Amino acid sequence: MPNEITLPVLDSSGVEVVESHLHPKASYALDDHLAPTGKEEVWRFTPLSRIASLLDAKSAVGPLKWAWDNDGDLVDLTEFPDAPPDEPSSCHAGDSPSRHSARSRRIHLAGTTTATTFGPLTIADAKALGTQAPFDRVAAAAFNGATEGLSIDVPAGAVLDAPIVIKAVGENKPAYGRTHISLGAAASATIVFDYSGLADYAEYLDVTLAAGAKLAFVSIQDWQAGAVHGGQHSFEVGPGAELKSVTVTLGGDLVRLMETVRYAGEGGHAEMFGVYFADAGQHQEHRLFIDQNQPKTVSRVDYRGALQGDGAHTVWVGDVLIRRNAHGIDSYEANKNLILTDGARADSVPNLEIETGNIVGAGHSSTTGRFDEEQLFYLMSRGISELEARRLVVQGFFFDIIRRIGVPQVEEHLQDAVNAELTRAAEAEARTNTNEQRSV
């Protein structure tokens, strides 16, 4: 028998490619990501005409209007001025200046003695940092075409008391983002990206957690009607590090996010939560890829969505790859959809690919259901109006996720947003009913 050795195929981040449609091929080069035809498994749910502006790669596209919300005081991060003369690359003991451009801002956030750095991110910087390469054409277009990237670096050991909130506002034009967030060893932070306004936004956002780091990452897609947002949020979880990611998609015409997790050592934890609410005509697509590539790692995925109105369409894809070496991993993914009206459609596709049986657990569940008339009846039989009863049921549906966010201002915002969506729908329905009565 010939003793052949097959060398593993590596992608441009040096990760072994498993031949499977579950496993997206990563590459920094735009040309490696062909424009989709719509027949590809990963594109078959997406209305390509509505995301065309993000697939047609351009160069030198500016960012959203970024601002760091420093307790109500908005600090612009869109352009980084040349280093101020009075503070030439100010370095504090313990800071590692070499990684950062002299144009970066170093800020001592509450609870820390070392500086968190906000700065630009060139393509060369991003590659040198060992980031994950773009997984699809939209992310590749953003990676290569963005003018000024953004890097946020929380130094090793820094435990931030308050969340870092980044307000990202679309200004009615195309925008590209090339963003990298890194948490040093044993650092701990909450970082919130709050997207609003109107934009065609292609995004590459990569996050690295070093050993023992803890990050709560929240991304809120609160776009105006008409906005288009696509691309990737990729996470690398270091040994013993803990990631909690919360993705909230409410607004926009189309949102299509690829969210990926891989591990850089044993014992990393990743909790991925999602809440989405699609109204008439909205397309919201969340594609998760959990690469269980290290032993004893844990992943939990729980996404919940509500849909109402004609043409509301949501897609949730949960791909989990358990590699041959990933002994002792534990993985569970769940997706639940609540369809509130006729004419809405939820697609939910969990996929598990298991290459080793030596694991603690791997499972998934996916349910899509209509509004439960029995729940409505029970609540209304206690005098609660139909609108209020619906609101309670939908709030209850999301509550299990919302209570786990752990960032009070985000929790409140979400409760309010869910209420507003339901009120709007009820008002629309009331209007239709009145019109119908009139036209009879």
Place this chain on the structure above:
Amino acid sequence: MADLLISGLHVEVETETGPKEILKGVDLAVHTGEIHAIMGPNGSGKSTLAYALAGHPKYHITAGSAKLDGVELTELKVDERAKAGLFLGMQYPVEVPGVSVANFLRTAKTALDGGVAPKVRTWPKEVNAALARLDLEAAFASRSVNDGFSGGEKKRHEIAQLELLNPKVAVLDEIDSGLDIDAVKVVAEGINRYAAQGDRGVLLITHYTRILRYTTPDFVHVFVDGRVVEEGGTELAERLEVEGYEKFVKAAA
């Protein structure tokens, strides 16, 4: 005043094979201060009567009327019937995940009081006291409505609601089923406290006579095949205890 007057009530249920008539002309009058028991074999339509009174969307009233203090219930939406003073204690209370008992009770109380929220200072104490009377801990208020409750907890929670919301008339559907003997007592005492106000009405639907040892009805009705076939006092319940429903079922067939 708490007068519930049901007359000539015909009800159909939606089934997979089309509508099916279940109630075939129910006449029943519950006057202020009275406790009535409805007893009947499984499948005779007792729950259908309860659901139809409360306005469950699957049950359609095709003829007849149900008036509570002169208000025609059959024309009202589910929540409006509750506001008119009707309460339905359900045989199978529905789980509402993610909605806490406290939130549910406050929302219901607010709705019944015309949108005026109960006092923050006194309401939680009232809730805790009502729960305690039914052997439910204060922590119960932070659990999701009926979600993961034991059979007994569900029924005791129904009676806690009865006491807190204090309607004019309570229709209690098999409130005693699935309870052990101690829990039956606790539930019966709750019903007695409610009835002891004197100006309320109770329609107690049950399959067994057991609960009637603790809550004494003024009137007993035997329900067979969608109608009341016999009426009497507590002696009728005692007879049923010994003889069962067979004689009535045969007579109705």
